[in-house]
Amino acid sequence: MQKLKIIVTGADGQLGRSIQHIAPAFDGYEFIFLSRAGLQVNDEAAVNAFFEKSMPGFCINCAAYTAVDAAETHVEEAFSVNAGGAGILAAACARYHVKLIHISTDYVFNGRSSIPYLPGSNTDPVSIYGLSKAKGEELVMAAGPATVIIRTSWVYSEYGKNFVKTMLRLMTEREQVNVVNDQTGAPTYAADLAGAIMRIVEAGAQHAGIYHYSNEGCITWYQLALAIKELTGSGCQINPIPSSEYPTPAKRPSFSLLDTAAITGSYGIQMLPWKQSLETCIRNILAWRI
Ligand SMILES: NC(=O)c1ccc[n+]([C@@H]2O[C@H](COP(=O)([O-])OP(=O)(O)OC[C@H]3O[C@@H](n4cnc5c(N)ncnc54)[C@H](OP(=O)(O)O)[C@@H]3O)[C@@H](O)[C@H]2O)c1
Numbered sequence: 001m002q003k004l005k006i007i008v009t010g011a012d013g014q015l016g017r018s019i020q021h022i023a024p025a026f027d028g029y030e031f032i033f034l035s036r037a038g039l040q041v042n043d044e045a046a047v048n049a050f051f052e053k054s055m056p057g058f059c060i061n062c063a064a065y066t067a068v069d070a071a072e073t074h075v076e077e078a079f080s081v082n083a084g085g086a087g088i089l090a091a092a093c094a095r096y097h098v099k100l101i102h103i104s105t106d107y108v109f110n111g112r113s114s115i116p117y118l119p120g121s122n123t124d125p126v127s128i129y130g131l132s133k134a135k136g137e138e139l140v141m142a143a144g145p146a147t148v149i150i151r152t153s154w155v156y157s158e159y160g161k162n163f164v165k166t167m168l169r170l171m172t173e174r175e176q177v178n179v180v181n182d183q184t185g186a187p188t189y190a191a192d193l194a195g196a197i198m199r200i201v202e203a204g205a206q207h208a209g210i211y212h213y214s215n216e217g218c219i220t221w222y223q224l225a226l227a228i229k230e231l232t233g234s235g236c237q238i239n240p241i242p243s244s245e246y247p248t249p250a251k252r253p254s255f256s257l258l259d260t261a262a263i264t265g266s267y268g269i270q271m272l273p274w275k276q277s278l279e280t281c282i283r284n285i286l287a288w289r290i
Contacts, residue, residue, distance in 0.1 A: 003030040006201065009089065011035050014157040015103065018190035019060065019197065026198055032056065036063065037185040041085030043129030052094045057248075058201055061089050061102045064133070068107070068209055069249040071129040082132035087139030094144030099205045101197055105186060106153035106214075107132040111253020118259045119151070121209040127250040137210070140288045150193070150263070158284045159192035163221065168285065171236040178223045181222035183241035185256040186214035189277035196269045205224055206265040212258035215274035225273055231282050 010016050023031045032054060039050055041063045064082055065071060071078035072136035086102060093100040108123040126130045140147055146178035156162040163186075171178045194211055219227075222240040229238055243252070263269045 006058040007032045007056045008060045013211040014160045014190045016062040017159040018194040025159045042080045043090045051096045068129045072249040078132040083135035086136035090140040090143030100147045104151045106256035111255045116257040116259035119200045152188045153214045154187040176237040178239045178241045179222040179225040188214045211263040215269040219275040
C-alpha cells in the first residue's frame, strides 16, 4: 500500500529537526523533509511545482522568519515568509487537497491579558514578527477550511539557537547572568510539540481550527533560567531584572500564557509539565554534546 506523504517545510529548524527525530517511529508515512534550500515557501512557482510533482497528503509548515528583533528592520523579509509564504502554502494545499498544519505564535497577542489566551481571543501583536505571523494566520484561514493552526510559545530544543542552550552556555562562561522576570508564559519543548503534531496527523487533522500548545505551567524567563541552573547544578548566580533593564528592538508581550484546553478536547493531547520536559532536553543536550 502506498504510504501517505507528509511534507515538512523549514525542516532544518528546531521544530523541523524534532519531527525528523521522531519520524522513524511513524513508518506508515513517507516524510519529505524540506529545508529552506529544498523549498522556499515564499516562492509560489516552486511551491506549486513541488505540490504538483509530489502530491502529498499532509503539509506541516515549520518554515518561518523567527528572528524577532531582526524582523523590526527586516519587515519585508518577515512578512514575505511568515505571511506570504504561509498564504502560498495554504493556497497550494487547498488546490491540491492537502491537509495543512501551520505553526504560529503567542506573539500574536498584546500581553495585556491576566488570564490565559484562548484560540478565539483577539489578536493584537506588538512586534513586526507578531504582525507577520498574525497576517499568516489570516491568509491560511482564508485559503481553505482543512487547516489546523497551532500557536505555541517559547520553543526550545536540542537544536539550533534557543534560550535553554544560551543559558547553558552563559552559565559556564559567567559568574552572574541577568534574566527578565516580568514576561510570563510557558516554555515548549519542540520534541513534545512534534509528538502532538503527529497525533493530529494520525487523527487525520479532522478538527480544523486554531489550537494552542505549550508545556504545562506558568513561569517567567527568570524562573526558567533558575530551573536550568538547578537541573545542571551550576554555581552561576541568576539575577531577576525588569525588561526595562534589557531593552530589545522588538517589544514582547508581558503575559502570553496560552489556554491549551482545546487541543486536549479535540485531539486528546496531554501536556507534560514544563520542568519534566526541560530536564529531558537538557539531558539530551549534554549527552549529544550539541
Ligand atoms: N522559536 C520560538 O520560540 C517560537 C515561539 C513561538 C512560535 N514559534 C513558531 O514555531 C515554528 C517553528 O519555529 P522554530 O523554533 O523551529 O524556528 P527555526 O528554528 O527558526 O526554524 C525555522 C526554519 O524555517 C526556515 N526558513 C526561513 N525562511 C524560509 C523560507 N522562505 N522557506 C522555507 N524555509 C524557511 C529557516 O531556515 P534558515 O535557518 O535557513 O533561515 C529555519 O530552518 C515557526 O512557525 C515559529 O514562528 C517559534
